[in-house]
Amino acid sequence: MNSISFSLNGNENIALCDLLKLVSLCNSGGQAKMMIADGQVLRNGVVETRKTAKIRAGEKIEFNQTVISIL
Numbered sequence: 001m002n003s004i005s006f007s008l009n010g011n012e013n014i015a016l017c018d019l020l021k022l023v024s025l026c027n028s029g030g031q032a033k034m035m036i037a038d039g040q041v042l043r044n045g046v047v048e049t050r051k052t053a054k055i056r057a058g059e060k061i062e063f064n065q066t067v068i069s070i071l
Helices: 016-022 029-037
Strands: 002-006 060-063 066-070
Touching: 016 029, 016 060
Parallel strands: 002 066
Antiparallel strands: 060 066
16 A cells, blocks of 8 residues: 655644645546545544545545545
């Protein structure tokens, strides 16, 4: 399983669909939204289907055999 660290750089949160696009796991925000709606994304080990769920520091996102650690 691959691992990515993502720093919020002073922002309090980021929308889940934007995160997947920014770390290049999805080609577009639309593709990210489809993957999230299909239940392919885990947030802290639980399926997350809210496309614009606010992701905060300390959380872990899993998608397509990649773990994103939010710093």
